[in-house]
Amino acid sequence: VDWKDRRMWPTVLPIMLVTFPAAAQYFFWEHFRLPFGATFLCVALLFGEWLDRYISFWGWTYYPINLVWPTSLVPQALFLDIVLLLSRSFIVTAIVGSMGFSLLLYPNNWVILAQFHQPTEQYGTLMSLADVIGFHNVRTSMPEYIRIIERGTMRTFGKDVVGVA
Secondary structure (H helix, E strand, C coil): CCCCCCCHHHHHHHHHHCHHHHHHHHHHHHHHCCCCHHHHHHHHHHHHHHHHHHHHHHHHHCCCHHHCCCCCCHHHHHHHHHHHHHHCCHHHHHHHHHHHHHHHHHHHHHHHHHHHHCEEEECCEEEEHHHHHHHHCCCCCCCCCCEECCCHHHECCCCCECEEC
């Protein structure tokens, strides 16, 4: 939960994720004239991600499955396919569809993330539940000595969060 931060997740992730649905959309549109390539690929990707989450996290280590859900991409893919269906142009789909794909990622997943943005006080510091989960669950992906600390003195002058080693 805690890696879905407010800067990387809604900005970098959609830019990286739009490439595969766009390629599937091109294939289905060019060969079959069917405007559901992006939706088909995102549903298949979501199925594979849930299978991977269940086998890897719950099946091997009994890690809580409600903390490792994949990003929901189906509404964004539907928007991409609807833009292609209505415009019948790859140029318009690339401009309008990819922009909508990126802008819909955060509001679509906000419902899932909202419960983890509740404030709580932990050790005299006001944190969100996602931060508390990140501090208490030891993960091997990032060492514990490299954490993002969001306290008043640890921010830069531009109010950006800095990593502390």
